[in-house]
Amino acid sequence: MSFNNFDYTDKPKRDFQHTDEIAAVITKHAEVAFVICSLQHAVLYSNDKFEQLFGWHPNELLGYPLPTVLGNERTDFNDLVTEHFYEYTTKTSERWHRDGFTRVVRESISPLRNHKGEITSYIYIVKEHNEGLNQELVSNKQPFQSLFDNNPDAVLIINPEGQLTGMNPTTYLLSGYDREELLLVSLLSICPPEQHQHLSKKFERALRGRPQNFETFITHKNGTRIDLHLSLIPIANEGDNQGIYAIAKTSHNANRLRI
Numbered sequence: 001m002s003f004n005n006f007d008y009t010d011k012p013k014r015d016f017q018h019t020d021e022i023a024a025v026i027t028k029h030a031e032v033a034f035v036i037c038s039l040q041h042a043v044l045y046s047n048d049k050f051e052q053l054f055g056w057h058p059n060e061l062l063g064y065p066l067p068t069v070l071g072n073e074r075t076d077f078n079d080l081v082t083e084h085f086y087e088y089t090t091k092t093s094e095r096w097h098r099d100g101f102t103r104v105v106r107e108s109i110s111p112l113r114n115h116k117g118e119i120t121s122y123i124y125i126v127k128e129h130n131e132g133l134n135q136e137l138v139s140n141k142q143p144f145q146s147l148f149d150n151n152p153d154a155v156l157i158i159n160p161e162g163q164l165t166g167m168n169p170t171t172y173l174l175s176g177y178d179r180e181e182l183l184l185v186s187l188l189s190i191c192p193p194e195q196h197q198h199l200s201k202k203f204e205r206a207l208r209g210r211p212q213n214f215e216t217f218i219t220h221k222n223g224t225r226i227d228l229h230l231s232l233i234p235i236a237n238e239g240d241n242q243g244i245y246a247i248a249k250t251s252h253n254a255n256r257l258r259i
Contacts, residue, residue, distance in 0.1 A: 031049070032049055032125055032126070032127055033047065033049040033050040033052070033053040033054070033125070033126045033127070034046075034049070034050060034123055034124060034126065035047070035050055035061065035066065035123070035124050036112065036121055036122070036123050036124075037121060037123075037124055038121055039120070039121065039122070041066070041078050041081070042063055042065060043061040043062055043063065043064055043065070043066060044121060045058075045062075046058040050126065053103065053105075053126060053128070054068050054095065054096075054097050054098060054103070054126075055097050055098030055099055056068075056098050060183060060184065064184065065078075067098070067159070067165060067184075068095040068096050068097075069095065070159055070160060070242045070243060071159070071160040071242055071243070081122065084109070085111065085119070086109060086110070086111040086119055086122040087109055087110055087111050087122075088108065088109050089108055090106045090107065090108045091106070091107060091108070092104065092106055092107075093105060093106075093107055095126070096242065098166060099157075099166055100157045100165075100166055100235065100243075100245070103128070104128075105126045105127060106126070106127045106128075107125065107126045107127075108124075108125050109122055109123065109124050109125070110122065110123050149168055149169065150168075151168055151170060151247075152170060153247050153248060153249045154167070154168065154171040154174045154175070154246075154247070154248040154249075155167065155168045155170070155171070155245065155246070155247050155248075156168075156171055156187070156245070156246040157235075157244075157245060157246075158187055158203075158243055158244040158245075158246055159242075159243045160207060160242070160243055162186050162188065163186060163187075164182050164183060164184065164185055164186075164187060165183070165184065165243070167179065167182055167183075174218075174220075174226065174248065174250070175190055175218065175220060175221060175226075176220045176221030176222055177190065177221050187199070187203075187246070190218050190219060191216070191217075191218050191219070192217070192218075192219055192225075195216055195217065195218075198214075199216060202214055202230075202232055203244065205232075206233070206234055206244050207244065208234075209234050210234075211231065211233050211234065212230075212231070212232040213229070213231050213232075214229075214230060215227070215228070215229055215230075216228055216230050218248075226250065227250065228248045228249065228250060229248070229249045229250075230246060230247070230248050231247040231248075232244050232245070232246055233245040233246075233247070
């Protein structure tokens with residue numbers, strides 16, 4: 001993805017401009033993963049290396065907070081960046097990949113300034129922490145990815161805000177929506193209003209570390225009702241719940257499994 005072809009959207013209000021300084025920054029850091037963020041922490045630019053490291057396509061990031069930082073960690077991250085005036089040297093962190101696993105990385109932040117010297121945005125640079133460690137993570141990912149992709153049930157990854165951040169191909173067949181229509185939307189958006197309160201309570205319980213199993217239904221894109229048995233499983237990282245795995249079976253398949 002070249003800087004000259006960068007697709008600006010109207011999602012956030014931009015104070016990020018095409019300048020020689022910004023172009024120089026992008027050229028300088030072309031071999032590492034990085035994003036450029038506004039002072040409100042919305043992504044303004046993402047390079048190809050960032051997609052290779054975390055799986056997020058640039059068009060999925062523009063205008064949104066960094067999806068690699070979830071839950072309470074996002075508040076801590078934003079506070080850290082602001083308190084250090086958009087600059088800190090390398091630190092080691094665990095960050096979330098699009099497919100629901102974490103990577104250990106070394107990250108740093110530097111401010112970007114306009115011609116008056118005012119900070120207008122910042123660059124977030126990420127490098128793999130340890131090749132051997134990340135190779136282990138990749139090895140651990142492979143069986144999970146196979147189970148995820150080939151599961152006959154719909155499997156979704158939901159962040160603490162209730163947004164869908166990952167889903168397998170069965171999800172598209174079950175709901176009638178494609179990936180672009182589902183990514184980063186609320187799970188409630190495909191559920192009828194009468195299910196919202198019930199589903200929200202179940203989701204909150206799962207976020208507190210209590211797996212949930214219950215019957216519900218969604219509305220297919222074509223308008224038909226799909227009855228489901230839904231399991232919500234907390235995604236925990238050192239005791240901190242980072243989101244939810246949702247596994248959805250059609251009631252027909254769930255009943256067949258009970259026989």
